[in-house]
Amino acid sequence: MHNVIQLLPDSIANQIAAGEVVQRPASVVKELLENSVDAKAKSIQVIIREAGRNLIQIVDDGLGMTETDARMSFERHATSKIRTSDDLFRIRTMGFRGEALASIAAVAQVEMRTRRADDELGTLIRIEGSDIKAQESISCLPGTNLLIKNLFFNVPARRNFLKSNSVEMRHILDEFQRVALANPEVAFSLFHNDQEIYNLPAGKLSRRIVDMFGKNYREQLNFCEEKTPYVTVHGYIGKPESAKKARNEQFFFVNNRYIKHNYLHHAVVGAYEGTLPEGSHPFYVLFIEIDPSHIDINIHPTKTEIKFDDERSVYAIMMAAVRKAVGLYNLSPSLDFDSDVNFLSGARPGSAPAGPASKTPDSGSLPKPITPSWATDKAASRPASSPATERPSLRNESLDRAAGSSFDMPRSSASTRSSVNNWQALYEGVAGADTPARTESTPEPTGDWLGPAQTPPPLAEQPVTLSSRANQLQVPVETDESAVPVGVEGDNIMQLQNRYLLAPVKSGMVLIDQRRAYERILYDQFHSALTKRSGSSQQLLFPKTVTLSPVDCQLALDLRDDLMSLGFEFDELGQNTLVIRGVPALTTGENEEELFANLLAQIRVDTGRLKLDRVESMARSLARRSSQRHVSRLSVTERKALIDQLFASTNPSYTPTGEPVTVVLTLDKIAGLFR
Missing domain, CATH: 3.30.1370.100 (MutL, C-terminal domain, regulatory subdomain)
Incomplete structure (x- = not known):
């Protein structure tokens, strides 16, 4: 009987790994940007053509690599960050599995130029479908320049499953935004088909948010911070009135790594309780700093989902931090104890009136009382000639x-x-x-659920009563059945x-x-x-x-x-x-x-x-x-x-x-x- 189990060739194994790591052009952009950030780059340039189908180029001014490191970086499971199993629980940087470059090189034509600042010459490596075509010494700028050409050129089925250029470009922009927000101290630029999309100078997080999302965000940002021995939360939240119906501007970062976490999102929304319109989502960019030993980041292939060893504590601290910021910046409605809620004007009894419009013949200097909601509804049935009935219509113009x-x-x-x-x-x-x-x-x-409208007494003779549901439940004791x-x-x-x-x-x-x-x-x-x-x-x-x-x-x-x-x-x-x-x-x-x-x-x-x-x-x-x-x-x-x-x-x-x-x-x- 012949043996049927055999080892896969490296090229096929790399293509299988690429199916997990490289799902679309945006996956390549994400992996390469994280590598540039790990290389301590201060300026990163991204050049895209045809939404990444034809070209993805990442140019950084980072540390660069030696000739041996440049060659080893394309091997599977090659990494500079892990020596023992305990290192898995101390990872604070981005890519570390050692599969990104190997997976990308398995499904694309890759050209890398890299040089360290202390070296006279750099290294050029060309790879197509995991096959090394060239490796030589060249003259180049310090840092790393990676060109990814013709993605999925040798896997036509994967290329056919890509969406339209606009959809793929939106995914690239999403990944670019996440990395750029996590690293405001790094300058980023993005070009698509020779058109500049982003040019983000290095600076503070608040400036990065404004540069990325627009100048109108300058007025709605409020700082949020909470420090504890277990976890530290800091970042910016938006004002309730700037909340949007769609949930697409919410960002969580754990140790500078973007994550998706519905449980923590619930904590943030809960802190806004009573201030958000129904169905709205607030803007926030929040960073969580925690000891890596308290989290597990290997539960998802793209590492966008993580587990905390004590999620309830993180939830409570997150809610407390956001709630503190909401209250500190007076984002939630507050009571004004200096004004009398029974009157339109803020004047106290005995004080000077706000203006001549607040005086009535019978009230002297007292402000005009607010008409209760039940009286307002009934007043609508009075003749239009009565001045007390004149009020703006509440219905929409199109419905009129x-x-x-x-x-x-x-x-x-x-x-x-x-x-x-x-x-x-x-x-x-x-x-x-x-x-x-x-x-x-x-x-x-x-x-009107309260029965037929009745003509109320003149406005000056009405008692001033606060509107409430209890008032709305008052039903006249004696009514004419024929009028109901x-x-x-x-x-x-x-x-x-x-x-x-x-x-x-x-x-x-x-x-x-x-x-x-x-x-x-x-x-x-x-x-x-x-x-x-x-x-x-x-x-x-x-x-x-x-x-x-x-x-x-x-x-x-x-x-x-x-x-x-x-x-x-x-x-x-x-x-x-x-x-x-x-x-x-x-x-x-x-x-x-x-x-x-x-x-x-x-x-x-x-x-x-x-x-x-x-x-x-x-x-x-x-x-x-x-x-x-x-x-x-x-x-x-x-x-x-x-x-x-x-x-x-x-x-x-x-x-x-x-x-x-x-x-x-x-x-x-x-x-x-x-x-």
């Missing part, structure tokens, strides 16, 4: 035109309108008595906390999440606009200039055609700067710069996490982003238009991401609540 906005029902045929208006039939058939019809004496429903709104299907649609709509149906009632309903409606319209290339654009009277990160700017240029199909119109103004001339008509009233930047960030997150196609990702991202502003008070007409449009959509019950939009409360469920 519900009868003529994009949320109107299609008027193509009477049958279509009839089928949509009868959406209540979806909830028929469940046991329960029919709701009695409304009589002539029943007033028009107002959506009757639950008639299709008409009596009520709104709760500007967030939910409640409509009676024959089986009970249907509860609708207002924001998610808009998300479903907008998604259908954006998806249709992208598919049919028919999106309408609203031209801006004054074009807006937006400065993006190189990653987002590259994404915007790559998606130009699709963004124009949605209704965006923009031109390239300069390096990482765009001028926006038009936005989708469905998003009027938004902050154009914030809308555009957050949309790009959301697309990056959705595309990477869900593996969606471009049209689906863009429609989902813009629908979710635009629906956030629709949490506002709606008139009766607007509520009806919203529900009609929702049930005319492709899937009224769920958002594009699968979240429920409607919940049916049957009569049996309601009765069970009282048992």
Whole structure:
């Protein structure tokens, strides 16, 4: 019987190792940048062509290597940092396994020039697919110059699995940002196809953040630091108002090595409790210094995930450090004990009024009292001629035109309108008595859960009462039953906390999440606009200039055609700067710069996490982003238009991401609540 087990040739073994280490051009950039940092370089230059397919060149002014070290660096498991097994638990530098250069040389054409400052001549080595083609002495500058040409030239299958140039370049930019943030004392520059993307001078961490992400970050950075015998935390956090919807600007570094750690991210977000808008993520760049013996960095091939021997302590220290910074810089809301919360003005009783506008004929010098929320809602039903009822409308301008906005029902045929208006039939058939019809004496429903609106006394005679939920639960003892709104299907649609709509149906009632309903409606319209290339654009009277990160700017240029199909119109103004001339008509009233930047960030997150196609990702991202502003008070007409449009959509019950939009409360469920 013949033997079947044999040793693999070095070339095949290196290609197998390359499959683990070199996944894409960004992996090569990461490994080579870390090698340059370990070589104590003070200036590192990165040159990329065709997103790394044709050329990746790293030039540094580090220590350089001797001729023997240069040759040995391409051998597998060759390293200068490990002598015994105990050294594995004392590693503080980056690459150390000794597989990076060997793996890269197995799948690319590599040329390395290196020289130490004390040597007269340097060394040139050329390798193709693990085969050494040349090794000779040359004259070159101190440091190391590595050229990686034609990546995966001998593994066509791997090369075919690479994404488009824009996607691969975004991964390269991500890796570049992480290494540059971890080493602000080193100067970095990045060029792609002879175009300068980054030019980062050496300096402090705060300057590195501003140079990398933009000048608008200068005002939102706050220093964070906490020192303990076990671990030290330091870095910068962003203000709550600068938080973004997409999670793509959060950086953890352990002993200067970038890591991903959801547990620690939860600690940071927890420290912001009560200050962040729903669904927002704060900006932070945080460094953790800890004894290497307390961590294990070999649990992931790319070393982006690590384990702590005491994660709970690190969690508590991280939360304490961020919470301290949040409180120290007054980032969280605070109580002002010098002002009276019952008055619009900050003046105390007996002090001089803030101005003549705060005086009333009956109040003398006292400031004007705040109208409680329950009185404000009722005051809306008084005649417009009363000065006390004049207040700005809280609803969105686009919703004020519900009868003529994009949320109107299609008027193509009477049958279509009839089928949509009868959406209540979806909830028929469940046991329960029919709701009695409304009589002539029943007033028009107002959506007020406290009963019919009553004319309050003059403003000067009202007691000053702080608004609270307890006030909202006060129900008049004596009411006229004929004046209470009757639950008639299709008409009596009520709104709760500007967030939910409640409509009676024959089986009970249907509860609708207002924001998610808009998300479903907008998604259908954006998806249709992208598919049919028919999106309408609203031209801006004054074009807006937006400065993006190189990653987002590259994404915007790559998606130009699709963004124009949605209704965006923009031109390239300069390096990482765009001028926006038009936005989708469905998003009027938004902050154009914030809308555009957050949309790009959301697309990056959705595309990477869900593996969606471009049209689906863009429609989902813009629908979710635009629906956030629709949490506002709606008139009766607007509520009806919203529900009609929702049930005319492709899937009224769920958002594009699968979240429920409607919940049916049957009569049996309601009765069970009282048992």
